[in-house]
Amino acid sequence: MASKSPQAPRLRQRQVAVPTQDIDDSRLHQEDHVGEVYQNPRRRHPVEKLLETRRASFIVVSVLTALAFALRFYKINQPDQVVFDEVHFGKFAAHYISREYYFDVHPPFAKLLFGLAGWFVGFDGKFLFENIGDSYTDNHVPYVGMRALPAILGSLTVPVVYAIMKESGYSTVIAAFSASIILFDNAHIAQSRLILLDATLIFFLSLTMYSYIRFKKLRYLPFSTEWWTWLTLTGAFMACTWGSKVNGILTVATIGIAVLIDLWDILDVKKEGHTMEYFWRHFTARAIGLILVPFIIYLSFFYVHFAVLTKSGPGDTFMSPAFQETLSGNEMLLNSQEIKYLDTVTLRHKDTKVFLHSHIERYPLKYEDGRISSQGQQVTGYGHNDTNNNWQIIPTKALPEAGRGRYVRHGDVIQLLHVNTQSYLLTHDVASPLMPTNQEFTTWPKDDHSRHNDTLFYININEGHDGDVVKSKSGHFKLIHGSTRVALWTHTKQLPEWAFKQQEINGNKGATEKSATWFIQDIIDSEDEDFKNRTEDHVEPKKPKSMNFFRKFGELQLLMLQHNAGLTASHPYASSPINWPFLLSGISFWTENDSQKQIYLIGNIVGWWTCVISLSIYVGILGADLLARRRGLDPIPDPVRNRLWNSTGFFMLVWGVHYAPFFLMSRQLFIHHYLPSHLASAMIAGSVFSFILSETVNYPVSVRGPSTRAHPKQYADLGIKAPIIFVGFSVAMLVVLLFFAPLTYGTPGLTGEQVNARRLLSTWTLHFAAKVTAEVV
């Protein structure tokens, strides 16, 4: 069946398939609809003509923007308390202002902006956003200024969405439709009014999309100045997206995939017959604009980050000693001392901060679970200062009288003598009290040489080289047992009463285990005369060292990745990705019991479900188109299909790439991770809306190049239906927005019944709901 007869002019009505006898004839014309679908712009509906003027478009976008600002700034000072993740991001901003080093899994760009905003409005960085519910007013924090930043960016996202749709060739009404889904959305509003990173992420994501579309539209004018500009801007905004939050890497992936598809087309010799040389030019241009430029920008965020954070802060301990030595005021810098043999020192575990401790009590012969111990002297981890933490480092080789030979070095074999009980640290193949898989640590009298070999330990500095001297505080090392190769290790489990609930120490068979890291806290005593000179009071604080930026950058990136993957703890409001598009669950951001106020992150259900329905319609259309074409039918005119596959397809790509990877992640996930995808789905909704109403599109949208074949222009005409539906839809969105406003703005408080009324889905776990007690019949 041919979808259209070639003779009939293709105008606005959908062409009902006319069964024609001459199939061959219709096939001839199928490849190109050019001749048939010309349209006169003046024959459009007057409303459409009016709305498509520059002026009308400007007015519409102005109204949308003004509304966006109004909705996002309304009562932005409410609540004057720390809400949800403001705990983190507010704190980080404070650190920038006080220039204290912190560590976080997200790249620094958005947080730098918050720091800047805070600095701009006069925040002194003293308030540390410790708990949700801490008052800003009492602590004199100019939080409104800081919240204004995401509010501005969140508001500006709305006109950018509008512009994306306009640039993609949709009518004003359609562009306004997509923008209004974002404009009236409770979730976007709630996220934009607080000191959170998502508004920045989404804003730059939309800018990236916008620039890429502009760039794509110039594809017939390659290497022109404009083309280069939009290419570079795409790269720049992409870097900003990535720099705002780790999820931004998905935006990079999106653009990457789109570019690969694009390059694949350029490679196609059949299409325009380009030479390989031409292809490589394109390739290089994109490599510069979309890899090199973004990477430099991304690096520059970190450069600023390190340049600002020059003081020691809470993030120190995440970093390597070498890194810490670049921070002024860091403890390591103050009194990191080289250790000599026969020094008496205290050893401390890096992660749990307990001291290696031993006392005269012995392990019980039999544990509760029936296993047997060696009944040796207990070795435990103890959190407080005590003389039982003192160990003397005994050499296993002859020492010179004086000089550098007396220093303890990487890879040396040492013994540790427990000073108070005069016994050596020892481990052997006996199961530890709590973990049958790990070895027990105990001590052995100094004079009894029968087990000498079991008291030998290698001291291996992390990333150390031969000859490196062990230093107090800054030198992190592992203590590897000589004969059984286990590492001295501890974990947060407490031993029972017989060991005074101190922490268990045992030998971990994984000798590369990261958490088996120890350092020397203090030098207590030394056989050496110059000992006094080496203690802290006598030492001048050293100058912060410098470290190569790229090494710092590399170290931090690695840590960020590791920690991001490590965020697996369960959270009551974490949800699985499948729930997100359907808006099945929200997040409780903040509550105030007295006034029954709460902020609950939930989207505008009208908008979200419109998006989900549109997505399924879109997939349905594509599926039907594929099936039909497989059977040799051609139900959709080429310009419309191009639009659906290329333009809407790009939105779909954004949606999919920002959504699907979450299914593979095992870290805790929240509904706000879906917001970038929701933005894309709003655009798909607009496109589907347009497709349903009319088969016309503005075409072509790409800028014509010198060698491009002239396509007759076509114009979209949605008639009067579209504005009417749009107005109706916006009113519905607005009504729902206002209904849920108390949950979004956190004010006013709601009674139990009111809360119940707003609980449209039983999966929304709102606070202060009135109890509906089921009766027992």
Add this chain to the structure above:
Amino acid sequence: MTESRGVRHRGHKAPSPAPPLTGAETTPRDEKKELGPHEGQSKPQQTGFAPADLLKTEYLVHVVGLTYTLLSFWTRFYKIGHANSVVWDEAHFGKFGSHYLKREFYFDVHPPLGKMLVGLAGLLAGYDGSFEFKSGEDYTDEVPYVAMRMMLASFGAAMVPLGWYTAVELGMSQWAAHIVALMVLLDVGWLCISRFILLDSMLLFFTVLTVFCMTKFHNQRTRSFSFPWWFWLTSTGISIGCVSSVKMIGLFVTALVGLFTIEDLWEKFGDVSISVQDQLKHWTARVICLIFIPILVFMASFKVHFMILTNSGPGDAQMSSLFQAGLDGNEFADSPLEIAFGSRVTLKNVGYGGGLLHSHAHPYPDGSAQQQITCYHHKDHNNEWDILPRWEEPPYDPEGPIRFLQDGDVIRLQHPPTTRFLHSHRIPAPITKLHHEVSGYGNTTIGDVHDYWAVEVVDDLQRGSRAAVLKEGNIHALTTRLRFRHQVIGCYLRAANVNLPQWGWKQVEVTCDPENNPKDRHTYWNVEMHRNERLPPGDIEFYHSPFLVDFWHLNVAMMTSNNALVPDPDKEDILASKPTDWPFLHLGLRMNGWGDNTTKFYLVGNPIVWWGSSISLGLALAVLGVYLLRWQRKYVDMTDGEWTHFLYVGKVALFGWALHYFPFLIMGRVTYLHHYLPTLYFAVLMFGHVLDHLVFSSRRLPLAVKATVFGVIASAVVGTFWWFKGVAFGIDGPIGEHWGLLWRKSWNIYTQ
């Protein structure tokens, strides 16, 4: 490509000429005949397809196939009884086989077909099921373990001829097919795992069989709806059913067949020349043969399972109370019918896969730190609860009048071994944080109103609706379904197959759900065991629980247990390995004790086979990438037919491999080296394919090069097999005396 042709074209010798429309493959291949030069063994074929040659080729294929079969049986049976002790998972599967012979109901995470075949092997060998199969124990004289092992090893042996024929059906040149068959024959991993009482030999056999049937079916594609076409389609379906009934891993090869079928149908869908009727026929045929038949086979295996296991056994508690009541040797029927205060009961969760309400003397690690309450699937005294009146009421008097439990009664449930009461409070549950924690609290004298639970009758399986129960009055054991509502908070006692971490021994979390969902079966409970000496023993006539309910229940329970098999971060399991360890054989696995006097078996592959096949996967992708790029630049490297064939074999191998590999990366479950064994088969096919494409079927390379490549690879495979044969046939004496087996430093063959 010539020498392969005689093989590959077997599908085309059908007298009926294929319609030209469908056969992109037919015509170009015939052209190739002219293009193709000269290869050694196939000289006679060059003249064309004289019937005599065809006959000869076919004959030759079978001669070779037979030879491989004989070799295969030799490798699989050689010294099979040498280790006369229980090796590795024989401890499990031998025991399950015994359960079939004793007809005792047991529970396991794997579907039953494989284990029933173990039972059958035992039956045929004359085993009576009395042996306990303790790990490492020596077999007694009553256990015909050699005969059992041999029967199961036959499955493993059959892999080899199937591998050969599959390669032939895939249209590989004979040289490539020999490589595939040799690799299947001589991989020590496959060999080793096939020689014991394990499910893997059957899993491998059915996986390989499925691929074989699929390729057979593919080669019938020009003769739709002919008898062979139906035969191979149906065989594929049955084979899918069998492989999925042996281990759930079989679903991966099912997915491969699914993808293959979807692609096939998509091709057909685009072929306008096929009439609508024929289209429908194609679709229906696949739905029936590839969906219904496998499901039927799967369900039939469970039906037989239930039919054999009619006695009460160790797996009872996994099933619904009614099912258990139907097992012989179960005492439920004798317990009193009506529940009263003072009764001692166990409470069974009605949801699919539900267990018994359980408590033990261990506290929650956080939350209230009170005693844990869980759902447990094994019967012990910690599942028992006493029904007692409220604190305010006079304490239960064993001498007083009997008070039957009624709907709406508020009770306390006391856990006799620890005297704690079932308790809940507004503290988040350990996993399901939005529910309240349920704990064991207090003792015989201490307690509070948070121990109160209101009994709500849902319905009764025998007497019908709630109204009917209320009219008649009392609550019955086994059949009355109840809910327990916390008197103070109003939440409902619930257990929904969420496993606790290691501190809760992976038992199921019990919570109190603040939402009242009357339809939620996970909040339904029934009384299972009921003891009360003051009541007369009931004489209950049970109706059997329907097969489909049991089937579903058992499958949910299997899933739940499977999900609980997650790696324990606190415990180092030296047997487990990560999927990334497999393709390049980073680790081996000791299958039994490593003492000097035991016969030692080490599960490790033939390094040439494993490394070579893994490299071939990467190579195939690289080759494909180059072809695609060149295709986009419009270079013609192959005829359409060659290209289709290159893609077809590549897709079977690559998708087969990926479907059997990547899911393991995502799964949270503990994974072991032997999980890679089905995966390896597809890698081996890819190895043959890549070699075939690049070397054996190359038009440019001279015969001498091809012969050399074949010779080198074949002798390397044979050589490494000979070198490593001990790990599969058994190593006697101190391991240190066997020199040169440590080909990767990470293997634990010599040291700890």
